[in-house]
Amino acid sequence: MFKINDNYLKLPGSYLFSTIAKKVNAFQEANPDKELIRLGIGDVTQPLAPAIIEALHGAVDEMASAETFHGYAPDLGYEFLRNAIVEGDYRSRGAKIQADEIFVSDGAKCDSGNIQEIFAKDNKIAVCDPVYPVYVDTNVMAGRTGTYDPKSETWSDVIYMPCTAENNFAPEFPEEVPDIIYLCFPNNPTGSTITKDQLQGWVDYANKNGAVIIYDAAYEAYISEDDVAHTIYECEGARTCAIELKSFSKNAGFTGVRLGYAVVPKDLKCGDVKLHDLWARRHGTKYNGAPYIVQKAGAAVYTEQGKAQLKEQVGYYMNNAKVIFEGLKEAGYTVSGGVNAPYIWLKTPEGMSSWDFFDHLLEQANVVGTPGSGFGPSGEGYFRLTAFGNYENTVKAIERIKNI
């Protein structure tokens, strides 16, 4: 008789955003006349930039003729895209990454969920708290997290690094040394970041302790301050301790297009074994490449035209961030984030839990946000709003919040 992977049964409740979707649907069904504004899930709303649309149409035309048709993509992704990535995201920042260290994928969610597979089951992971749920949930599925304590909402074998107002939302080196450290800056969900010097501290810590850093840089395009690193490979020594994950979802609006990449430097080793070889093997065996037309669209992101158009798009969202940040402050809320990230993190009113505030906002202002506690125990008492709505709705949502 076949048996299931019962680690799945240990997962408490469902994936955060599925739970929110269900709650929102139920509210909408019960109140069909209410017009909801969604500032919850980090989905973008602006259309794809003209340069990307043009690249997509061009690639579709190529697929219509046998001479220019493209079947299976090369294992690591098309060279034209990997070269553009290296030039645009690394060489231009003085970071030494080669095109054959880039693994093109269908997004950072898949990569951040799958990357744990190449590590042994008995590695101990450390995560910021609060944190994007995928890191922990996928380690739960792999049986790496021990037992769940519903009271503290923590796993026995996970090292939590609280990020709260007390430490300016920057994680501190944990007492127990972890094997795998998940870091995400600019941060989802808090919208905060750390300086390049602080990040260098983490790289040094990882190298000293034989730990590996999984660096999620999905929100890099939103960095506006000079002392924040755009890639972990700006830090000395990162090539021997860090894997970086990047997404096209937030800088180019690819949430429904699906493209991302992982960087696994060839200097990153466990004994004699290169993690690059393991990830290459996984990529070649379990994955079959991002669509050709999508990879062409990805390359358009790095053209002069694409860069200019996307700078404007990111600027549009960052203006929303400012509207939310300033508006909430005016309304008397304690807010952070929003400067180097599209996320605004607010303290819920005294006596109100994160989910209380979720219901409150949904019912009173018909605005959907994300409860901070959904990201981990230290997120309790916080709430996330995203700048990815359109401007008019964002203004309206903030007006509504001011009036409740």
Added chain:
Amino acid sequence: MFKINDNYLKLPGSYLFSTIAKKVNAFQEANPDKELIRLGIGDVTQPLAPAIIEALHGAVDEMASAETFHGYAPDLGYEFLRNAIVEGDYRSRGAKIQADEIFVSDGAKCDSGNIQEIFAKDNKIAVCDPVYPVYVDTNVMAGRTGTYDPKSETWSDVIYMPCTAENNFAPEFPEEVPDIIYLCFPNNPTGSTITKDQLQGWVDYANKNGAVIIYDAAYEAYISEDDVAHTIYECEGARTCAIELKSFSKNAGFTGVRLGYAVVPKDLKCGDVKLHDLWARRHGTKYNGAPYIVQKAGAAVYTEQGKAQLKEQVGYYMNNAKVIFEGLKEAGYTVSGGVNAPYIWLKTPEGMSSWDFFDHLLEQANVVGTPGSGFGPSGEGYFRLTAFGNYENTVKAIERIKNI
């Protein structure tokens, strides 16, 4: 100090098709004047059908405007596509599958590699021998296959079901009862299939023994004979024992477009736990949906126009299959497959191993095929050619093979 998943180190050599690519590249570099014909990897060569190109352009245009832009896709895939699949692939064949039992993905390779994750590590898998390498390799990565014996080229904890000329390439019920049975019909690599009655036998066997069947139906569109099932759910009782994996790669030329789906019926349970719930959790946590434009292209496959155009495309490849089959027979080879599948399976000449014949064909005829032994020990002495080339090259390749 972090540790790697050392199951990866147990994998002998590299993924079959990567090895072939390296050999072919080396030959091409050494012989830049030789014109190679590739009948090896199962990649298609015909351009996308006009109905699909039209759907792609239309969807790209939708992404260009805020009103019709699509961000994150629904967890299971868009309903328009899942409804089209249910109608086109199941209801029309009398198979009872609901739209919420369909999980849209980026292809059958990913699904067939990932599906093992929802099962416990100590399940025993059974595979046909020869077999598509992804089934075994992904179980090796998960630590489910025991130790490798380089002499027999088999894993201690895998049940092999030989499929050779002796049993007409149809697997027999194994002596030891497996927990998970991988079946693929029409078969890759042998190109053979089994009758609906034979498949019913496997469904009955699985239900009786509490086994689950992972049914890979990627080549369904090539079925030409009436007594072959187009889906395992044509068989009585399959809803309680079978997961079906489908691809758009071979029926619609989506190898570079990337689309597939898995069917996990809600009646398929381990005790009280529905596998549907586990796969839904995995899908929601580790995957973020196929691109909107690709899902629109998928829906075009099921339109009247799309169906007519793709019938013609499949017919084109099946004509190639006939050219290969007849040509090899004329040349004195023992051949099978090619009737319900785009693969032709031939016996290598006396005294020549599969890899010997690979080199022989590459060097003497400049034709790339796939060594049968790359698919498992019982594939030794066989060789696979695919019908996915273009007609002119296929004819030319067969002429060359006749002349060596």
